[in-house]
Amino acid sequence: MPCHWQLLRKADRNQALHRGPARRQTQLHLEHRGAKSGGDPTQMPTGAMCAYTPRKGELYVGVRGSLHRYKNGVWKKIPVEVGNINHAVWRVASNEQGIYAIVLSGDPVIEKRIYRLVGDTFEKLDTTPQSYGAYEKFGTSDIFLVKDRMITAGYGIMEAQFLSEGGIDTANWKTLFKTSGKAFWRGFMHNQKHIFSVGSGTLIYHFNGTDWAQLTNDKQPNPTTYSAVWADSGVVVICDYDYGKIYRGK
Numbered sequence: 001m002p003c004h005w006q007l008l009r010k011a012d013r014n015q016a017l018h019r020g021p022a023r024r025q026t027q028l029h030l031e032h033r034g035a036k037s038g039g040d041p042t043q044m045p046t047g048a049m050c051a052y053t054p055r056k057g058e059l060y061v062g063v064r065g066s067l068h069r070y071k072n073g074v075w076k077k078i079p080v081e082v083g084n085i086n087h088a089v090w091r092v093a094s095n096e097q098g099i100y101a102i103v104l105s106g107d108p109v110i111e112k113r114i115y116r117l118v119g120d121t122f123e124k125l126d127t128t129p130q131s132y133g134a135y136e137k138f139g140t141s142d143i144f145l146v147k148d149r150m151i152t153a154g155y156g157i158m159e160a161q162f163l164s165e166g167g168i169d170t171a172n173w174k175t176l177f178k179t180s181g182k183a184f185w186r187g188f189m190h191n192q193k194h195i196f197s198v199g200s201g202t203l204i205y206h207f208n209g210t211d212w213a214q215l216t217n218d219k220q221p222n223p224t225t226y227s228a229v230w231a232d233s234g235v236v237v238i239c240d241y242d243y244g245k246i247y248r249g250k
Contacts, residue, residue, distance in 0.1 A: 003236065003249035005219040043075040044068065052092040060099065062089025067101060067117070080115065080122050087113075093189075095145040097166040102140045102152070112140040116166060126170040137173055142187035144195055146209070153184035153197045157205070157212055176212060179203060185241075188229045198226035198238050217247060
């Protein structure tokens with residue numbers, strides 16, 4: 001998929017060079033309006049590490065210690081593990097077999113996990129140590145559910161087959177490619193044949209339903225980190241973390 005890039009916006013230098021963990025988290029503001037938004041404010045999230053909408057009228061928000069579901073006008077707090085607030089729900093995705101989440105466990109992070117939400121209970125499927133790529137079993141920057149397999153992005157792209165009961169074949173993770181110490185940050189799945197993942201070291205990759213292909217941005221000659229991506233059927237938009245730029249490709 002060749003891309004022709006256009007610079008849409010450039011932030012001022014002070015904004016572009018700002019650093020801090022808050023830049024990597026989704027900032028979400030939710031206004032409580034009594035019964036109209038679900039009644040009990042203790043069930044609502046107070047911030048967000050990720051937000052995911054599987055269908056109209058349903059929203060999942062991941063925070064430290066729990067996943068919050070908004071459905072039929074009501075919020076529901078679902079703890080990852082009862083009594084443990086150190087499990088941060090980092091990414092969420094879904095298919096016909098259920099809701100799946102990447103969870104960062106420990107403070108500081110000591111391992112990364114994949115859970116499946118069964119009803120209102122999390123079922124742990126697999127773990128990998130905090131390793132920065134060298135011994136990464138599966139990626140934890142993002143998760144995509146495609147046909148009969150789960151695809152994860154981290155220091156490369158890794159996938160595992162789904163089992164009939166909704167689990168994954170944890171003994172047979174397959175590494176499709178590594179990114180030589182560069183990490184993916186975020187991805188966007190428009191549909192099962194149109195997925196983008198971007199990250200550090202000027203990483204831009206596209207999945208067409210069969211293969212992954214690396215793209216280049218001829219408008220950004222210097223190494224940088226792309227921190228966010230969005231796409232539809234004809235356009236992709238990426239955010240340049242280091243230089244405060246937004247690009248559109250088509």
